Amino acid sequence: MFVSYKWLQDYVDLSGVTADELAERITKSGIEVEGVEKKSEGIKGVVIGHVLEREQHPNADKLNKCLVDIGQDNPVQIICGAPNVDKGQKVAVATVGAVLPGNFKIKKAKLRGEESNGMICSLQELGIEAKLVAKEFSTGIFVFPNDAKVGEDALEYLGLDDEVLELGLTPNRADCLSMLGVAYEVAAILGRDVKWPEIDSANANENASEYIEVKVDAAEDNPLYVAKVIKDVKIGPSPLWMQARLMASGIRPHNNVVDITNYILLEYGQPLHAFDYERIGTKEIVVRRANQGEKITTLDDAERTLAPDHLVITNGNQPIALAGVMGGANSEVGSDTTTVVLEAAYFTGAVVRKASKDHGLRSEASARFEKGVDPNRVRQAAERAADLMAKYAGGTVLAGSVEVDTLSIEPAVVSVTLDKINVLLGTDLTVSEVEDIFTKLQFEVNTEDNEFTVTIPTRRGDISIEADLVEEVARLYGYDNLPTTLPVGAAIPGKLTAYQQKRRQVRRVLEGAGLYQAVTYSLTSEEKAAQFALEKRESIRLAMPMSEERSQLRLSIVPQLLEVLKYNTARQNDFIALYEIGSVFLKSEAADLPEEREHLAGALTGLWEAHPWQGEKKPVDFFVAKGVLESVFDTLGLMENIEYRQAEIAEMHPGRTAEILLDGKVIGFIGQVHPIIQNELDLKETYVFELSFKALADAEPEAIRYEAIPRFPSITRDIALVVDKETVAGDIQRVIAEAGGKLLKEVGVFDLYEGENMEQGKKSIAFSLKYFDPQRTLTDEEVTKTHDKVLSAVKEKTGAKLRG
Structure with missing residues (x-):
C-alpha cells in the first residue's frame, strides 16, 4: 500500500511529524514501512511554461521550434521533439540549470543550428513511471490545465513535492488498504482525531429507482448491492490533484468517472464500478452465478469462459461484469457516456478469489474483497463517489439509491x-x-x-x-x-540440552577434521540390515515397503555410508570421508514399536593427504580413522576412559579391527572393511567406525585437573621387549604403567620388529618410558630402582625378555 504523506494530511493532523518520523512510528507499532520515497528528490528548476509560438524546425522534420513564456522578463526559445507540442499549451519546462532524475543537467544548446534554452518535459522525464502516465500523454509531453499559472513550480502542480510511504501489510491488516484505514492507525499512534471527507448529498428531483432495478439471486455471495444513478456527466480528464494522488498510489489515470471510482477505492478501501447506463441495454441489474460455458469480454479485451462458481453482474440476459474483479467491455464508460450507474457492493472474499485465480486477474478491487472490506462503508463510499462525479464530471445525482440488503454483520465483542x-x-x-x-x-x-469488554469496529475484522x-x-x-525479562521455570525455552550440546560439538569436530555429514536412508534391504550391527537382533520389516531395497529398518549406519562411498568413487571422487549421527532400530519383544538408538558412524577411503608439488601422498589407514575418533573423545573429555581391543567382526578385516571400550564396556568398533566387501563395492581400502552415541553423550568426563608445568628435568629410558606374537602391546603397556608408580609419567610404543634374527613366533616391541618428579630432580639411582621394578614386573606377568 502506497500512502501519500500530503494526502494523509486530509484525514489526520500531521503537524510536527515528518514523513520519515511517521514511517518510524508506524513501523514500531507493528506495520512495517518498507521505504519513504521523496518524489521530487534530485529534481529542481522545473516550472510551468506557456507555449506562445510553435513552428517547424527549419533543419529537422521531427523537431519543433517553440517560443515559451516561463514567467521571466522575456520568453525563451526551446527546441522540442514531442509530437503533441502546440501553441497555447501549458507545459512543464526544465529551465537552463535545472536538474532532472539521474542527475541530468539542462544546459544551453544548439540543435541543428537553432538555439534551445531549456527542455519541455514529459512526465517520464520527471521520474514518473511510463505505466502510470495517462494514455494521451504516454508518447509526448504533459499538458497542464489552462488555469495553471505560468512560472509556478511544476512539481507542486504534479504532486511531486510529496513523500510516499510504502507499507508492507500482512494479510490480516486489510483495514490499512485505504487512506482512511491508515488515518485511523496514524491517529491512534499520534493521539489525534480522524477527519472524514465531507459529502454533499444534494440530489435531483428524479429517483434512481425510476432508472434501474436490482435483483440478487446469489445472496450468500452478495448480501449487499447498492446502485446509484448519475445523469448528465461529461467525460473528461479528472482534476490534476486527483491524477497526482492516483499516480502516487500506483494507479494510472483514465477519465474523471473511472478515476473517481479508483480514488474512492484508495480513500475508503471500497471497490466501486461505473457502468454506462445506455450500454447496459436493460433497466435491470441481476447478480447471479454464471452458467457453465457462459462468456464475457472484460475491459482488457480478453474473452473469458465462465463457470458456475464465478459470480457475475448481468443485465438480466448477459454478463456485464465479473463481480469484484473486472467490468465488461460491453458496459464500459466511454467518451460518449452521459449517464452512469455506480455500483457499490459487498462481495464475499471466497467467490471473488475463485474468479480472480481462475482467470489470472489480480486487481486492486479483487485484492480488497479477498481480504475483506468494511460493510459499513459501502453506502458511504457510493455517496462520496456520486458527490465527486457531480463536482468533477458535471453530473446530476438522482435521489436515493437502489439496494438489495440481506447483510447481517454485527461488530465483534x-x-x-x-x-x-x-x-x-x-x-x-x-x-x-x-x-x-x-x-x-x-x-x-x-x-x-478490571475486565475490558471491547466492541470492535467492523473495519477491524482481524480482531x-x-x-x-x-x-x-x-x-x-x-x-x-515492553520490559525485558528472562523466562522462569525448570526448562528455559530455546536452550540446548547437554545431550544436544555434545551432538553439536561432535559434528563440529568431525567437520573440522575434514569429514562431510551424510543423511542416509533409515530403510535398507534384508541382506544389509544386519551387517555391521553393534547388537545382533532380528531386523524389522515394513508392512508396505516401497521396494525390497528399502524394506527393512536398519540396525547399523555403516552399510548406507558404504553405498554413498560407492556412488561417489564411481564418479572419480578420489577421497571421501563421511560421518552420520543417526538412528538405528532394534526390535523389542516388550513393545510394539522398535527401540530407537542414536549411533555415530563414519567411513573413509582414498587419499587422506595429497601434495603433488612435494610428491607426498598419504592414504587413509587405521590410525587416521583412530585419530579422527580420538579427537572426538578428547573433545568430550573421555580420552582417559577409552580403550581399544582387537576384535573379529564378520564384515571387517580380521587383523585390522578393534572394539572400542568406554569404562570397560564395549560401545563400538573401528577398522577396515573386509576385502571381499570392498571388492563387491569397487572400493579401495576403506575404514569405518560405529559407536553408540548415547553411551558417549551419557558418560561423565572426569573433572579437569590443573598440573603445573614441571620445572625439573625428566629422564627417558627405552626398552625393547621380545614377546610371543600373540601378546598384545596394550597388555604390556598396562603392566609397565602399574609397576612404574608415581615416577613413571608416560609410556608409549615406538617400534615393532618381526624381521631377521628374530626367533620364530616372537616379535620385538619397543617402549619409551619417561620418569620425572614435579617437586625435584631425580637421581639415576632412583630411576634405575623404579626401572628395574618395571622390568621385573613385565618379565613376570608377560614372559617378556629384554632384547639384546
Missing part, C-alpha cells in the same frame, strides 16, 4: 482482563492506561472489575479473540517500552 494483558506483556499497566489505548484506537470499551486485544495494547503502548 471481545473481553480481556487487565491481569491477562500484564501477564502476557510483562507490564504493570493500569486500567486507565489500557482504556486510553482502546480510546485512541476508537474502540468502544466498557470496564468492570476476534482476547490475544488480538493484547496485541493492540502492546502495539500502541510500544514494543520498545
Whole structure:
C-alpha cells in the first residue's frame, strides 16, 4: 500500500511529524514501512511554461521550434521533439540549470543550428513511471490545465513535492488498504482525531429507482448491492490533484468517472464500478452465478469462459461484469457516456478469489474483497463517489439509491482482563492506561472489575479473540517500552540440552577434521540390515515397503555410508570421508514399536593427504580413522576412559579391527572393511567406525585437573621387549604403567620388529618410558630402582625378555 504523506494530511493532523518520523512510528507499532520515497528528490528548476509560438524546425522534420513564456522578463526559445507540442499549451519546462532524475543537467544548446534554452518535459522525464502516465500523454509531453499559472513550480502542480510511504501489510491488516484505514492507525499512534471527507448529498428531483432495478439471486455471495444513478456527466480528464494522488498510489489515470471510482477505492478501501447506463441495454441489474460455458469480454479485451462458481453482474440476459474483479467491455464508460450507474457492493472474499485465480486477474478491487472490506462503508463510499462525479464530471445525482440488503454483520465483542494483558506483556499497566489505548484506537470499551469488554469496529475484522486485544495494547503502548525479562521455570525455552550440546560439538569436530555429514536412508534391504550391527537382533520389516531395497529398518549406519562411498568413487571422487549421527532400530519383544538408538558412524577411503608439488601422498589407514575418533573423545573429555581391543567382526578385516571400550564396556568398533566387501563395492581400502552415541553423550568426563608445568628435568629410558606374537602391546603397556608408580609419567610404543634374527613366533616391541618428579630432580639411582621394578614386573606377568 502506497500512502501519500500530503494526502494523509486530509484525514489526520500531521503537524510536527515528518514523513520519515511517521514511517518510524508506524513501523514500531507493528506495520512495517518498507521505504519513504521523496518524489521530487534530485529534481529542481522545473516550472510551468506557456507555449506562445510553435513552428517547424527549419533543419529537422521531427523537431519543433517553440517560443515559451516561463514567467521571466522575456520568453525563451526551446527546441522540442514531442509530437503533441502546440501553441497555447501549458507545459512543464526544465529551465537552463535545472536538474532532472539521474542527475541530468539542462544546459544551453544548439540543435541543428537553432538555439534551445531549456527542455519541455514529459512526465517520464520527471521520474514518473511510463505505466502510470495517462494514455494521451504516454508518447509526448504533459499538458497542464489552462488555469495553471505560468512560472509556478511544476512539481507542486504534479504532486511531486510529496513523500510516499510504502507499507508492507500482512494479510490480516486489510483495514490499512485505504487512506482512511491508515488515518485511523496514524491517529491512534499520534493521539489525534480522524477527519472524514465531507459529502454533499444534494440530489435531483428524479429517483434512481425510476432508472434501474436490482435483483440478487446469489445472496450468500452478495448480501449487499447498492446502485446509484448519475445523469448528465461529461467525460473528461479528472482534476490534476486527483491524477497526482492516483499516480502516487500506483494507479494510472483514465477519465474523471473511472478515476473517481479508483480514488474512492484508495480513500475508503471500497471497490466501486461505473457502468454506462445506455450500454447496459436493460433497466435491470441481476447478480447471479454464471452458467457453465457462459462468456464475457472484460475491459482488457480478453474473452473469458465462465463457470458456475464465478459470480457475475448481468443485465438480466448477459454478463456485464465479473463481480469484484473486472467490468465488461460491453458496459464500459466511454467518451460518449452521459449517464452512469455506480455500483457499490459487498462481495464475499471466497467467490471473488475463485474468479480472480481462475482467470489470472489480480486487481486492486479483487485484492480488497479477498481480504475483506468494511460493510459499513459501502453506502458511504457510493455517496462520496456520486458527490465527486457531480463536482468533477458535471453530473446530476438522482435521489436515493437502489439496494438489495440481506447483510447481517454485527461488530465483534471481545473481553480481556487487565491481569491477562500484564501477564502476557510483562507490564504493570493500569486500567486507565489500557482504556486510553482502546480510546485512541476508537474502540468502544466498557470496564468492570478490571475486565475490558471491547466492541470492535467492523473495519477491524482481524480482531476476534482476547490475544488480538493484547496485541493492540502492546502495539500502541510500544514494543520498545515492553520490559525485558528472562523466562522462569525448570526448562528455559530455546536452550540446548547437554545431550544436544555434545551432538553439536561432535559434528563440529568431525567437520573440522575434514569429514562431510551424510543423511542416509533409515530403510535398507534384508541382506544389509544386519551387517555391521553393534547388537545382533532380528531386523524389522515394513508392512508396505516401497521396494525390497528399502524394506527393512536398519540396525547399523555403516552399510548406507558404504553405498554413498560407492556412488561417489564411481564418479572419480578420489577421497571421501563421511560421518552420520543417526538412528538405528532394534526390535523389542516388550513393545510394539522398535527401540530407537542414536549411533555415530563414519567411513573413509582414498587419499587422506595429497601434495603433488612435494610428491607426498598419504592414504587413509587405521590410525587416521583412530585419530579422527580420538579427537572426538578428547573433545568430550573421555580420552582417559577409552580403550581399544582387537576384535573379529564378520564384515571387517580380521587383523585390522578393534572394539572400542568406554569404562570397560564395549560401545563400538573401528577398522577396515573386509576385502571381499570392498571388492563387491569397487572400493579401495576403506575404514569405518560405529559407536553408540548415547553411551558417549551419557558418560561423565572426569573433572579437569590443573598440573603445573614441571620445572625439573625428566629422564627417558627405552626398552625393547621380545614377546610371543600373540601378546598384545596394550597388555604390556598396562603392566609397565602399574609397576612404574608415581615416577613413571608416560609410556608409549615406538617400534615393532618381526624381521631377521628374530626367533620364530616372537616379535620385538619397543617402549619409551619417561620418569620425572614435579617437586625435584631425580637421581639415576632412583630411576634405575623404579626401572628395574618395571622390568621385573613385565618379565613376570608377560614372559617378556629384554632384547639384546
